[in-house]
Amino acid sequence: MATGYFFPHRHILGIDHLSTDDIHHILTTAESFKEISSRPIKKVPTLRGSTIINLFFEPSTRTRLSFEVAAKRMSADTFNISASTSSTTKGETLIDTARNIAAMNPDTIIMRHSFSGAPHMLTRYIDAAVINAGDGTHEHPSQGLLDMMTVQEHKGRLDGLKIAIIGDILHSRVAHSDILGFTKMGSEVCVYGPSTLIPRGIDRLGATVCSSLSEVVEGADVVMTLRIQKERQNDSLFPSFREYARRFGVTSEVVALAKPDALVMHPGPINRGIELMPDVADGRRSVILDQVTNGVAVRMAMLYLVMGNT
Numbered sequence: 001m002a003t004g005y006f007f008p009h010r011h012i013l014g015i016d017h018l019s020t021d022d023i024h025h026i027l028t029t030a031e032s033f034k035e036i037s038s039r040p041i042k043k044v045p046t047l048r049g050s051t052i053i054n055l056f057f058e059p060s061t062r063t064r065l066s067f068e069v070a071a072k073r074m075s076a077d078t079f080n081i082s083a084s085t086s087s088t089t090k091g092e093t094l095i096d097t098a099r100n101i102a103a104m105n106p107d108t109i110i111m112r113h114s115f116s117g118a119p120h121m122l123t124r125y126i127d128a129a130v131i132n133a134g135d136g137t138h139e140h141p142s143q144g145l146l147d148m149m150t151v152q153e154h155k156g157r158l159d160g161l162k163i164a165i166i167g168d169i170l171h172s173r174v175a176h177s178d179i180l181g182f183t184k185m186g187s188e189v190c191v192y193g194p195s196t197l198i199p200r201g202i203d204r205l206g207a208t209v210c211s212s213l214s215e216v217v218e219g220a221d222v223v224m225t226l227r228i229q230k231e232r233q234n235d236s237l238f239p240s241f242r243e244y245a246r247r248f249g250v251t252s253e254v255v256a257l258a259k260p261d262a263l264v265m266h267p268g269p270i271n272r273g274i275e276l277m278p279d280v281a282d283g284r285r286s287v288i289l290d291q292v293t294n295g296v297a298v299r300m301a302m303l304y305l306v307m308g309n310t
């Protein structure tokens with residue numbers, strides 16, 4: 001990367017608008033922040049005096065908590081609003097909610113919403129930096145970045161790797177951010193799932209669509225399974241969960257087709273016994289909890305970098 005690099009983005013809305021230099025810089029910054037979380041006193045003054053609002057209109061355990069942990073480890077003041085406790089339940093529009101939050105002069109708003117593009121819309125109404133914590137079926141950039149950090153940490157590189165992504169690609173904002181991110185960084189991304197859950201045109205994002213579980217997993221450096229998103233299945237897109245587990249579930253026999261040192265990943269939450277078998281989720285190749293640990297470091301880096309641009 002050229003010396004004098006300056007992170008050019010006021011908002012982080014997707015991997016799509018990040019360059020390879022941006023991704024390198026976020027991952028390098030995250031690596032430098034990671035050791036703060038293992039200190040006896042897990043706090044640095046970097047963002048002291050900043051106000052960060054978590055605005056979550058969909059459930060979350062990992063993303064919301066790790067953004068809050070990340071902000072607190074950097075001494076920012078954090079506040080949480082969820083859909084069920086906000087005045088949107090009384091009919092207030094998202095734009096009015098955004099304007100009222102903006103009137104309290106926050107520095108950064110972290111938003112999760114079921115509508116693709118909701119955080120992008122927010123940027124038109126408020127001055128604060130906006131970070132997308134997952135919008136509909138569009139993107140989940142912090143997940144994509146923490147996935148890349150985890151693979152880089154274990155493999156020492158991202159270029160030239162085969163990343164197999166299995167499952168519900170259609171509804172997965174994680175898959176979209178991972179496909180964009182890993183291909184930008186030189187990995188080959190191969191996807192497989194029920195044909196009803198593979199969106200038309202996914203190859204235009206850079207992914208190769210495989211026609212069998214063995215094809216997608218053979219020789220893979222990473223086997224990533226995705227959650228079946230029960231909340232986004234409007235139609236019956238596969239016969240049953242039992243049938244899904246039988247045909248698409250990742251078992252130890254499936255993982256044995258990958259490289260001997262392949263990593264098993266899942267963004268969480270896991271439907272154990274459906275898309276991923278418990279012995280694989282908890283097995284020696286699983287780096288699922290490393291993903292969660294790295295999520296804090298990546299989100300510290302994202303907050304730090306957007307705050308530099310507010």
Ligand code: CP
Nearest residue numbers: 060061062063267268
């Ligand atoms: N991976 C992920 O986004 O998990 P949460 O829904 O718990 O935030």
